[in-house]
Amino acid sequence: MERSTSFAKPYSTRLFVQTVIARAYPRVIGAQREKSWMFFDIFLPLLAVSAYVFVYRAIGAPETYVGFVIMGGAMTAFWMNVLWGMSSQLYWEKEQGNLALYIIAPNSLMAILLGMALGGMLSTTLRAFVIVLVGSLLFEVQFTVASFSALFGTFILTMVALYGMGMMFSSLFLLLNREAWHLANLAQEPIYLLSGFYFPLKSLGFWIAAGASVIPLALGMDAMRQLVFPSGPSLGFLSVPIELGILAILSAGFLVGARYLLAYMERLAIREGRLTDSRR
Amino acid sequence: MSRTATVSRLSKRERNVREPLRSFFTAAWLGWQIESNWTDPFLFAVYSIIKPIAGAAILVVMYGIITRGAFESPLFVYIYLGNAFYIYVGSVMNGVSWAVIDDREHYKTLKYIYIAPIHAPFYLVGRGVARFLTATISVLVTITAGMLFLNLQLDLGTVNWPMFLAALALGVILLANMGLMLAGVTLMIAHHVWFIGDAVAGALYLFSGAIFPLEVLPNWLRPVGFAMPLTYWLELLRRALVGQVAESFPTLSHVSNGQLFGILLGLTAIFGIMGIIMFRWCEHQARERGLIDRVTNY
Known part of the structure; x- marks a missing residue:
């Protein structure tokens, strides 16, 4: 009886944090055990990004x-983390x-996704840091940051909205099987195009x-570009305050949506017996 | 006794030819099933169209906003065709290397493949065939979209088809060999580096002159581009499809078509030998370390 009281209550903050840490732990350790990702995940993408610089x-x-x-x-890097490290990971977890x-x-499933x-x-x-640092040095990019706090705030708000959206769409992956991998694969180039990864959104x-x-990355990047490049405002889609306002609404909407959809999809997946079927 | 020995020798010779071919064709069929039967044909067709079109559209928008839509320029044809055919690079290399992760950690069949009479390199290259086929659809869709909507200066009546097909075939063999190298590396690394094929293809994008002439690169980087077989492959494809456009760029203008084929053939042979040696070495290491059936999905 005494022992059972030491367990955290379901959906308590403590359990949420414990779950986040528990799910993040194997990833952090895994990255330490196999360090080849540093070459393939940092150095090679830097070269790929450089190709677009030379096109310009x-x-x-x-x-x-x-x-x-x-x-x-x-x-x-952040989009890839949402796509492959969080959303489609649920499909792999199902397969395993x-x-x-x-x-x-x-x-909470949200805690597991956050841990991932x-x-x-x-x-x-x-x-992301290496691409910005080395890319800026190699190509002599001039940054003119008017307000570091505004830039940091915009980045954080973008990340909250982005990961909220990632969690919301992760719920779909509770139902998907092999098509999950293909759909995640499909969400790369079209998103790069629509979000204006390599050109101004407008x-x-x-x-x-x-x-x-x-x-979220579309408006987030547009706002950050306006904040760090001298000619950024002239190439911006909307003014920074408006973009931040929309990002705040998106953040709240995606987080609430994620909580609701994850619970709904979980019930649906249980009812249809999708949580354990695989390789269809 | 001598008849038995002859039969034995013949069987061995037949085995040397038949087993790799059987492995190749069976893997190609299996790969196609895996790649295509996850959905209905309509959704598969949409999937095959959207991704390449979006990839090409990124470059089209970049080019369009700077040049204010000068799509009739030879530089646009250079960029567009280079990007279209570069789809093969990521697809084939990733197709061959991804099969290792797929079989080892998803279907968990790699260990069974290794204890069956299957020729592993041919099996893996066979698994890449499906990606080659889907890439072919993507390339066709991309080029057709360019001709229909962007006035891409490509006249099918003036295309040197024998040269085009020969260059394409040689390039695909080259890419399969490069994929085999990556498959060997993949045998030794964990699941979280599954994107190795795409990462290497993305990096080679910089050096192969796919989307800009090598003259744009700094002097110290150009030799890397000239050492890449993909540079000669893409040049041959451009010369076969749009000869005049290709000639307007000075990168390889001093090299004849025959010399280009010679260079590409030589580099393909070198990469073929390197591919086999590297794959066998990595495979041996993977067996030594017990990596053939490990699961590393964190």
Whole structure:
């Protein structure tokens, strides 16, 4: 009786934090055991991003666009983490037999997803940092940050909205089987295109850019570019305060949506017996 | 006794030819099933179209906003075709190397493949065939979209088809060999580096002159580009498809088509030998360390 009282209550903050740490732990340890990712996940993407810089050089683009590519290339790391490290990971967990264990345990699925994201954050942040640092030095990108606090706040808000969206869409992966991998694969180039990873968002035209604004990285990157490049405001889609306001709404909406959808999809997956079936 | 020995020798010779081919074709069929039967044909077709179109559209938007839509320029044709055919690079290399992760950690069949009479390199290359086929659809869709919507200066009547097909075939063999090298490396690394094929393809994007002429690179980086077989492969494809456009760029203008084929053939042979040696070495290491059936999905 005394022993049982030492367990955290279901959905308590303590259990949430414990779950986050428990899920992040194997990822952090795994990254330490196999360090080859540093070459494949940091050095090689830096070369790929450089290719886009040279495209702009080949067509005689202003140097601001080089900075846009460097920032976009760095932000791909976060999208990849959401896509492969969080959303589609649920599919792999199902294939390994872990997903059913996650559901059986008295913890929050949001905590597990957050643990996955934080566990992969080491490689993600390092990749983004190296691309910004080395890319800026190699290509002599000039940053003019007017307010570091505004830049930091924009980045954090973008990340909250992005990972909230990732959690929301992760719920779909509770139901998916082999198509999960293909759908995640499909969500790369189209998202790079619609979010303006390598060019100003407003180049897409107002209505397409407005539609793409539902992807947090689109507005987040646009706001950050306005804050760090001298000519950023002239190439921005909307003003920074408006973009931050939309990002705040998206953050709240995605987090609430994630909580609701994860619970709904979990019930649906249980009812349809999808949590343990695999390889269809 | 001598008849038995002859039969034995013949069987061995037949085995040397038949087993690799059987492994290759069976793997190709298996790979196609895995790649295509996860959904209905309509969704598969949509999937095959959206991804390459979006990839090409990124470059089109980049080019369009800077040049204000000068799509009739030879540089646009250079970029567009280079990018379209580069789809093969990631697809084939990733197709071959991904099969290792897929079989080892997803289907958990790699250990059974190793205890069956299967020729592993041919099996893995066979698994890459499905990605080659889907990549072919993507390349066709990308080029067709360019011709229909972007006025891509490609006249099918003037294409040197024998040269094009020969260059394409040689390039695919080259890519399969490069994929085999990566498959060997994949045997020794954990699941979280599964994107190795895409990562290497992305890096080679910089050096192969796929989306910009090598003259744009700094002087100290150009030799890397000239050492890459993909540079010659893409040049041959461009010359076969749009000869005049290819000639307007000075990178390889001093090299004849025959010389280009010679260089590509030589480099393909070198990469083929390197691929086999590297794969066998990595495979041996993986067996020594007990990595053939490990699961490393964190």
